[in-house]
Amino acid sequence: MLNSTVIELSDALAAKKVSSVELTRLYLDRIKGLNGQLNAFITVDEERSLAQARIADERRSRGEAGALTGVPVAHKDIYCTRGFRTTCGSKMLANFRSPYDAHVIERFNAAGAVLLGKTNMDEFAMGSSNETSHFGPVRNPWDPGRVPGGSSGGSAAAVAARMAPAATGTDTGGSIRQPAALCGISGLKPTYGVVSRYGMIAFASSLDQGGPMAKSAADLALLMNAMAGFDARDSTSLERPAEDYGRELKLDVAGLRIGLPKEYFAEGVDPEVLSRVREAIRWFESQGAETLEITLPNTGLAVPVYYVIAPAEASSNLSRFDGVRYGHRAKDYADLNDMYRRTRAEGFGTEVKRRIMIGTYVLSHGYYDAYYLQAQKVRRMIAKDFTEAFTRCDLIMGPTSPSTAFALGAKSDDPVQMYLNDIFTIPAPLAGLPGLSIPCGFDARGLPVGLQIMGNYFAEARMLGAAHRYQQATDWHLRAPNEAPL
Amino acid sequence: MAWEIVVGIETHTQLLTRSKMFSGAPNAFGAAPNTQACAVDIALPGTLPVANRAAIEHAIRFGLAVNGRISPRSVFARKNYFYPDLPKGYQISQYEIPVVQGGTFRFFADKIEKSIRLTRAHLEEDAGKSLHENFSDVTGIDLNRAGTPLLEIVTEPELRGAKEAVAYARALHVLVVWIGICDGNMQEGSFRCDANVSVRKTGDEKLGTRCEIKNLNSFRFMEQAIEYEAARQIEVLEGGGSIVQQTRLYDADRNETRSMRSKEDVQDYRYFPDPDLLPLVISEQDIERVRASMPELPETKRAKLIEAGVPPAQANQITSDIELTRYTVSAIRDASRIATQTVSSLIVGPLSARLNQDNISIDKSKMSADQLRILAQRMEDGTLSGKLAKEIIDAAWAGEGNVDEIIEKRGLRQISDSGAIEKIVDEVLAANAKQVADYRAGKEKAFNSLVGQVMKRSQGKANPAQVNEVLRRKLTSA
Structure with missing residues (x-):
């Protein structure tokens, strides 16, 4: 049961083979057994989760159940949830209880899903290893000496270790x-604007986008059907007709044009990662897909551009954490400015402070044009690279990350090395495009490798379709780590 | 040495909307602290702004009224600074591209028509309030005002002197109330001005260094503050000193301005486009829809009233209030030029006096425009002496019925019967031998006194023209 996909659990619930209470109990026990080792969850509230499960079971007995009714789902601790505290991985919000639910949480509540707990994350989502969390690092279930990646490291580790069937x-x-x-699961970042950011604590508003994490692409489609949709409370939410993200799961990959950006198959990428990715691409070719080399010439500028824009927005977004209305406030202070200084010095961790300082600097008078405005220009060039590429191909494939999971502490003292780990994932959000990662094998150490599939705006269904065909033919996505025995 | 005082005004106009600039919380004044602030206003984690369409329409309305350019695409920007009554740590405003660019504004200063250029008008949100009274050791924060929609209206430095600046501010106040975008309540802070003041020698082209005086919330304070500040600057310059650019606060109790902060401490607000909000796009159709709902502007109405026969000074007074104008237009409907003058004189005279006495606005008047027209007609057709208009209005206030009923009930019909008037005049002449003698000795004043006696004896009902005529005849003939 623990190794089941969301779709299988949904079927089992529908067939009354298991109740939501039983299922929730099963996962809560699993969390209890493993969280001490993996630290994937910040907050678990068994009573609250089981109460939701009982309501889901009642709903089902009344014949009002949908596909996700009774399915336990873990949520990244960046989503505001009534009842469960919402920490965003920070001391600043260590005891914060939101009086309202994020739009995404409302959607899962409406679908009858059970909130299984709040997952660990890099502080304010700033990090690529989950080492910046105030609540301690998450460990990779495939090798607890290694990082799970970040910032949604708790969600990834929870799904990989079968502590949750799915997570946001x-x-x-x-x-x-x-x-x-890095954790060997599937995860989708949708087109910017598809999932409402209301109630999702902002890091960089023009880049942040919520999305699902699960074992399979088919599960992601099901979760997207619940998460996506217009929300008038988010001005950047897109008003479009509702769509079924699973509509192209039966996609025939024959004739699909797959672009392979030469910049993504270059030096600096772990050869084993490249091998696994190439093997996956060969499978698509074997099914009749057409591959072509493309170029995304501004790829090398993506990381520097990102580290101007994201910190700039973050420096402003995080100003509200001032100790005045909620959250941490320093105990002793001489005056107002001292209160601000101490509160923020105590409440934020090193990486968050670093980014607030970078962001403040690039927005400052005299530097704004050279950094922020210039970065916005280059951002448009990066988006244009993709627009041109998608005139020649339907999907773009390459490695998600240049390496497999690295050791805890290996990069935490070298921010630039840490930032470069995101070289292949940063371009899509800069362009507002959707991106998907699915497992495509393991390196010699037994660590998972991710295949990234990018598509044009609103191409999620097609991306999920291609991924699903691959997952029909392979079982990488169903492998569970030995370190977390079932 | 002659100095010229140069003033530019920035006005924060609170917009009349049901909800706030970027949230659904009610935009209402006077509620218990922190009861009108929702999750967005107190900047809870995860909350996001959504721009208020009504506030945007108000901005368009203003832009059309001053012939400004409505930006087809303007941008909301964040102004970053820390203050306890600024919950997000930034104010959402407009910086590089405001919703209204340019424009001209005409007004009367000392009966002379002036025209000045506006720089811009931009939308922004208000901050909350820090409360220092009723607290010891701590400051109270009331976030009810946080997020209130504001239109900041900025002039070029084209005003000359305190009086002209105040005349501008008064006329602007009339306009924003007139077009329905602001309630104009200055005590509640709905209309707040900052004045940028500098001085230069008459004839100089170059502007002097300016100081900004913040938060002038009454016209009287504004005039005093500008006058004080200009005098201060002149004194500094004449003493061989130079002006330091700074922000100053006006202290009404001491009638002086004091430095708040100098240019050196000017904060870097790190403006940048708010990534939570899309650019504000205004289409031609949006503009046309608003244009269709625009009332005629004060200057147009004023011209029309003058053309209809209202004396210019009265037209100025009437068109300072849209409701009073509506009332007047209704009351002079179909009236002759002469009757129109009678109506407008009644409105700016006894009717306004009565309204002021009760401290109520024209829409609460207990005499309708139709009744006022009838009152004027009765004066024109000789039924009623003009001296009794006030009595009729007071009676209407007391609920004694319509104008004709009051005239009948109170027996106020004018005495135009010459026999009756001659009888009263004879009685008065007989009883006032001294005044008669004085008049005949050439004292014209005595005549007025005798007229007064006749009117008094007739209880104000005698037709004054006839009284004059009869009295004059009898005094000279006898």
Whole structure:
């Protein structure tokens, strides 16, 4: 049961083979057994989850169940949830209880899903290894000496270790796809504007996008059907007709044009990662897909551009954490400015402070044009690279991350090395494009490798279709880590 | 040495909307602290702004009224600074591209028509309030005002002197109330001005260094503050000093301005486009829809009233209030030029006096425009002496019925019967031998006194023209 996909669990619930209470209990026990080792969850509230499961079972007995009714889902601790505290991985919000639910949470509540707990994450989603969390690092279930990736590392580890059948994440520069790759699961970052950001604590508003994390592409489609949709409370939410993200799961990959950006198959990428990715691409070719080399010439500028824009927005977004109305406030202070200084010095961790300082700097008078405006120009060039590429191909494939999971502490003292880990995941959010990562094998150490599939705006269904065909032919996505025995 | 005082005004106009600029919380004044602030206003984690369409329409309305350019695409920007009554740590405003660009504004200063250019008008949100009274050791924060929609209206430095600046502000106040975008309540802070003041020698082209005086919330304070500040600057310059650009606060109790902060401490607000909000796009259709709902502007109405026969000074007074104008237009409907003058004189005279006495606005008047027209007609057709208009209005206020009923009930019909008037005049002449003698000795004043006696004896009902005529005849003939 623990190794089942969401679709299988949904079927089992529908067939009354299991109740939501039983299923929830099963996962809660699994969390209890493993969380001490993996630290994937920040907050678990068994009573609250079981109460939701009972309501789901009642709903089902009344014949009012949908596909997700009774299915336990873990949520990244960046989504505001009534009842469960919402920490965003920070000391600043260590005891914060939101009086309202994020739009995504409302959607899962409406679908009858059970909130299984709040997952660990890099502080304010700033990190690629989950080491910046105030609540301690998450460990990779495939090798607890290694990082799970970040910032949605808790969600990725929870799904990989079968502590949750599915989870939500958010992706600003790769925070869904990179941990999905490093933990051997599937994760989708949708087109910007498809999932409402209301109630999702902002890191970089023009980049942040929520998305699902699960074992299979088919599960992601099901979860997207619940998560996506217009929300008038988010001005950047897109008003489009509802769509079924699973509509292209039966896609025939024959004739599909797959672009392979030469910049993504270059030096600096772990050869084993490249081999696994090439093998996956060969499978698509064997099914009749056409591959062609393309170029995304501004790929090398993506990381520097990102580290101007994201910190700029973050420096402003995080100003509300001032100790005045909620969250951490320093105990002793001389005056107002001292209160601000101490509160923020105590409440934020090193990486968050670093980015607030970078962001403040690039927005400052005299530097704005050279950094922020210039970065916005280059951002448009990066988007144009993709627009041109998608005139020649339907999907783009390449590695999600240049390496498999690295050791805890290996990069935490070298921010630039850490930032470069996101080189292949940063371009899609800069362009607002959707990106998907699915497992495509393992390296010699037994660590998972992720295949990234990018598509044009609103091409999620097609991307999921291609991924699903691959997952029909392979079982990488169903492999469970030995370190977390079932 | 002659100095010229140069003033530019920035006005924060609170917009009349049901909800706030970027949230659904009610935009209402006077509620218990922190009861009108929702999750967005207190900047809870995860909340996002959504621009208020009504506030945007108000901005368009203003832009059309001053002939400004409505930006087809304007941008909301974040102004970043820390303050306890600024919940997000930034104010959403407009910086590089405001919703209204340019425009001209005409007004009367000392009966002379002036025209100045507006720089811009932009939308932004208000901050909350820090409360220092009723607290010891701590500051209270009331976020009810946080997120209130504001239109900041900025002039070029083209005003000359305190009086002209105040005349501008008064006329602007009339306009924003007139077009329905602001309630104009200055005590509640709905209309707040900052004045940028500098001085230069008459004839100089170059502007002097300016100081900004913040938060002038009454016209009287504005005039005093500008006058004080200009005098201060002149004194500094004449003493061989130079002006330091700074922000100053006006202290009404001491009638002086004091430095708040200098240019050196000017904060870097790190403006950048708000990534939570899309650019504000305004289409031609949006503009046309608003244009169709625009009332005629004060200057147009004023011209029409003058053309209909209202004396210019009265037209100015009437068109300072849209409701009073509506009332007047209704009351002078189909009236002759002469009757129109009678109507407008009644409105700016006894009717306004009565409204002021009760401190109520024209829409609460207990005499309708139709009744006022009838009152004027009765004066024109000789039924009623003009001296009794006030009594009729007071009676109408007391609920004694319509004008004709009051005239009948109170027996106020004018005495135009010459026999009756001659009888009263004879009585008065007989009883006032001294005044009669004085008049005949050449004291014209005595005549007025005798007229007064006749009117008094007739209880104000005698037709004044006839009284004059009869009295004059009898005094000279006898």
